Amino acid sequence: MSLKDEMKPQRNILHDYGMYIAFVVIVVFFSIATKGLFISSRNIGNLVNAMSYIAVMAVGMTLVIVIRHIDLSVGFLAGTLGAVAAISLKYWQLPVGLTIPIVLALGIIAGLVTAFLVARMNIPAFVATLAGWLFYHGLLQLVTRKTGTIIINDPIFNAFGNGFIPDIKGIMFLPDVHKVTLLLGLLGILLFIRSEIINRRDTKAYNFGVIPMNMFIAKLVFFSIIIAGITWVLAGYKGLSWSAVVVLLVVFLYYYITTKTVIGRHIFAVGGNPEAAQLNGISVKKITYLVFGSMGFLTAISGILYASWLRSATTIAGTGMELDAIAAAFVGGVAVSGGVGKVTGSILGALVMASLTNGMNLLGWDISIQYIVRALVLAGAVIFDVATRKRRT
Amino acid sequence: MDTVTDTKPVAEMVNIRKSFAAVQALKGVDLVLHHGEVLGLVGDNAAGKSSLMKVLSGAYIPDDGEIRIEGNKVHMSDPLDARHLGIEMVYQDLALADNLDITSNVFLGRELVKTHLGPISALDSRHMEREAKRLLDRLKIDIPSVRLLVERLSGGQRQAVAIARATAFNSKVIIMDEPTAALSVASIKLVLDVIRELKVQGASIILISHRIEDIYSVSDRLIVMRQGRKVHDVPVTGTLDEFREEVVAYMIGARDDFSNLEKN
Numbered sequence: 001m002s003l004k005d006e007m008k009p010q011r012n013i014l015h016d017y018g019m020y021i022a023f024v025v026i027v028v029f030f031s032i033a034t035k036g037l038f039i040s041s042r043n044i045g046n047l048v049n050a051m052s053y054i055a056v057m058a059v060g061m062t063l064v065i066v067i068r069h070i071d072l073s074v075g076f077l078a079g080t081l082g083a084v085a086a087i088s089l090k091y092w093q094l095p096v097g098l099t100i101p102i103v104l105a106l107g108i109i110a111g112l113v114t115a116f117l118v119a120r121m122n123i124p125a126f127v128a129t130l131a132g133w134l135f136y137h138g139l140l141q142l143v144t145r146k147t148g149t150i151i152i153n154d155p156i157f158n159a160f161g162n163g164f165i166p167d168i169k170g171i172m173f174l175p176d177v178h179k180v181t182l183l184l185g186l187l188g189i190l191l192f193i194r195s196e197i198i199n200r201r202d203t204k205a206y207n208f209g210v211i212p213m214n215m216f217i218a219k220l221v222f223f224s225i226i227i228a229g230i231t232w233v234l235a236g237y238k239g240l241s242w243s244a245v246v247v248l249l250v251v252f253l254y255y256y257i258t259t260k261t262v263i264g265r266h267i268f269a270v271g272g273n274p275e276a277a278q279l280n281g282i283s284v285k286k287i288t289y290l291v292f293g294s295m296g297f298l299t300a301i302s303g304i305l306y307a308s309w310l311r312s313a314t315t316i317a318g319t320g321m322e323l324d325a326i327a328a329a330f331v332g333g334v335a336v337s338g339g340v341g342k343v344t345g346s347i348l349g350a351l352v353m354a355s356l357t358n359g360m361n362l363l364g365w366d367i368s369i370q371y372i373v374r375a376l377v378l379a380g381a382v383i384f385d386v387a388t389r390k391r392r393t
Numbered sequence: 394m395d396t397v398t399d400t401k402p403v404a405e406m407v408n409i410r411k412s413f414a415a416v417q418a419l420k421g422v423d424l425v426l427h428h429g430e431v432l433g434l435v436g437d438n439a440a441g442k443s444s445l446m447k448v449l450s451g452a453y454i455p456d457d458g459e460i461r462i463e464g465n466k467v468h469m470s471d472p473l474d475a476r477h478l479g480i481e482m483v484y485q486d487l488a489l490a491d492n493l494d495i496t497s498n499v500f501l502g503r504e505l506v507k508t509h510l511g512p513i514s515a516l517d518s519r520h521m522e523r524e525a526k527r528l529l530d531r532l533k534i535d536i537p538s539v540r541l542l543v544e545r546l547s548g549g550q551r552q553a554v555a556i557a558r559a560t561a562f563n564s565k566v567i568i569m570d571e572p573t574a575a576l577s578v579a580s581i582k583l584v585l586d587v588i589r590e591l592k593v594q595g596a597s598i599i600l601i602s603h604r605i606e607d608i609y610s611v612s613d614r615l616i617v618m619r620q621g622r623k624v625h626d627v628p629v630t631g632t633l634d635e636f637r638e639e640v641v642a643y644m645i646g647a648r649d650d651f652s653n654l655e656k657n
Contacts, residue, residue: 262504262514272490279488280502281473339492
C-alpha cells in the first residue's frame with residue numbers, strides 16, 4: 001500500500017474545543033462572582049428554558065448559513081406563529097394536539113415561501129428575508145391588534161416552556177433530587193462513551209489515525225463531567241424541563257441528519273461549492289427548499305416554546321430573536337463563507353450567549369454594558385475561530 | 394470484454410454542429426476515440442474544443458450530428474445522462490467541495506447508503522472510505538489520508554482526486570479539460586503520472602490542453618481544432634520539437650487537412 005495511514009489532526013484541539021473551554025470559564029466566573037447563585041439548580045433551570053427557543057432557531061440558522069444564505073425573517077415569524085398558536089387555543093378553541101401541527105405546518109410553508117424567493121426568483125436571501133422581517137412584523141401587529149397581548153391558559157401548551165418531566169414517586173433515596181433526570185443523565189453519559197469507543201475502534205480497524213489514548217480518555221472524562229454536572233444541577237431543582245427535552249430532540253435529530261445522512265452531506269456540499277454539487281447531480285434548488293423549510297419548522301417550534309414560556313403571545317414577540325440565533329451560530333463556529341458549521345457548536349453558542357446574559361443580569365450589570373460584553377464575545381469568538389482554523393498552505 | 398465491442402470505437406461523434414445565436418461554435422466535427430486510447434485535443438481559444446467536449450459530456454445538446462457510445466447511438470439531455478452512459482468529465486475549475494474530505498468528494502452525488510428510512514438515507518461512511526482509499530492506491534496517488542479536507546491538498550493532489558473520482562464508477566470515457574493548467578511543475582508531473590497509470594489500466598481518455606508537451610508525453614493521437622472545425626487528426630510521432638511545430642502550424646491556420654472537405 002502506497003498510502004500512509006498516519007495523519008495529523010486537521011484542526012488543532014484548540015480550535016475544536018476552544019469554545020467548550022470558554023464556556024467552562026464563563027460558568028466558573030459567574031458562579032464565583034455570584035457566590036454560587038449562577039450555578040444554582042433553579043437558575044440553571046431558568047437559563048435552559050430562556051435559551052431553548054434561541055437554541056432551536058440557531059440550529060436552523062446554522063444550516064441556512066452553511067448553504068451561504070441568511071434568514072432575518074425568523075424572529076417575527078416566530079412571534080407571529082406564537083400568536084397564531086394563542087389565537088387557535090383561545091379563540092378557535094382548538095386543542096393543543098391540533099394547534100401545534102397547524103403552527104408547525106404554517107412554519108414550514110413560510111420557510112418554503114422564503115426558499116421560493118431565494119431559489120426560484122433568485123432574490124438574495126438577505127433581501128428576501130428582510131422583506132420577510134417587515135412582512136411578519138406587520139402580520140404580527142395585525143393579528144394581535146384587536147386583542148393586544150393574548151394570555152394563554154392551556155396548561156398542556158404552557159408546560160412546553162415551563163413544565164418539567166415527571167419523576168418517579170415514592171423513592172426514599174435522594175429525596176430532593178429528580179431521579180428520572182439523573183437516570184437520563186447517566187444514560188446520556190453511557191451512550192456518549194459507547195459511541196466514542198465504537199467510533200474509535202472502527203476508525204482503528206480501518207487503519208485511520210486516532211488521537212492518543214490519554215487524550216481520548218481526557219476527552220471522555222471532560223465531557224462526562226460536563227454532562228454529569230449539568231444533570232446534577234438540573235436534578236436538584238425540578239429536573240429536566242420539557243423545553244430542554246425539545247432542544248435535545250432537535251439537536252439529536254439535526255446532528256444525525258447533518259453528519260450521518262446523504263441529505264446532510266449534500267447540504268454541506270452545496271455550501272462548499274454549489275457549482276460542484278450541481279455538476280454531481282445534487283439539486284441546489286431542492287437543498288435550498290429543504291433548508292429553508294427546516295428553518296421554518298424550527299422557527300415554529302421556537303415560537304411555540306417562546307409563547308409557552310411567557311404563557312402569552314405579545315405584539316412584540318420575537319423581536320431581535322433572529323439576531324440572537326445568528327450570533328449563537330457564529331459564536332458556535334459557523335463560517336460566513338458557507339460550508340462549515342456544526343449543530344452542536346451552535347447549541348454551545350446559544351448556551352454561551354444565554355449564560356452571559358443571565359450571569360450579567362444576576363450581577364446587576366447595566367444593560368448597555370451587557371450589549372458591549374456580548375459584542376466583544378461574539379467578535380472574539382469569530383476572531384478565535386478564524387485564527388485557529390487551519391488554511392490550505 | 395468481448396471482441397466485438399473492442400473493435401468498435403468507445404465513443405464516436407459524427408458531424409456535430411452547434412450554434413450560439415449567430416456564432417457557429419462547431420461546424421460539423423467528427424471525432425473517434427478507441428478503447429484504451431489517450432486522445433489529445435488542442436486548439437486556440439474559441440477553437441471549439443471545450444464546446445465539443447461539452448456536447449460529449451451532455452452539457453450542450455448539439456443542433457445536428459450523432460453521438461455513438463460503443464456503437465450505439467445515444468441522446469443526452471444533461472450531464473447526468475452522459476454519466477449514466479459512462480462518460481465522465483473532469484472540469485477545469487475542479488468540481489470539488491473544499492469543505493469536504495476526499496472520500497465525500499469522490500462519492501459526491503453517488504454516496505453509498507447503509508439504510509433507507511423514508512427520505513433519509515444513512516451514509517455508509519466506512520465502506521466509502523475504504524473504496525476511496527483503494528481507488529487512490531490503484532492510481533498510485535500518494536495522499537496520506539482520505540479523510541483530509543480537499544482544501545488542504547495541493548493543486549496537483551486536488552486534480553488527482555478529481556480524476557480519481559471520474560474513474561471511480563466504471564466510466565468508459567474520461568474527458569479532462571486542462572488538467573495541468575495553473576499547476577506547479579511538481580503537480581503537473583503528478584497529474585501526468587495519474588493519466589499514464591490510467592492508460593496502463595486501459596482507460597479511454599480525451600485530454601484537452603494548451604500544453605503541447607503534456608499532450609505529447611501522454612497521448613496516442615492528436616486532434617487539432619480551429620474555428621469550430623477539425624483541421625488535423627494524426628497519431629503522436631516524432632520528436633517534441635517537430636510535434637510542436639506541426640501542431641502550432643495547424644492551430645494558427647497555416648495548415649489544414651480538412652478544408653477541402655467542407656467549404657463555408
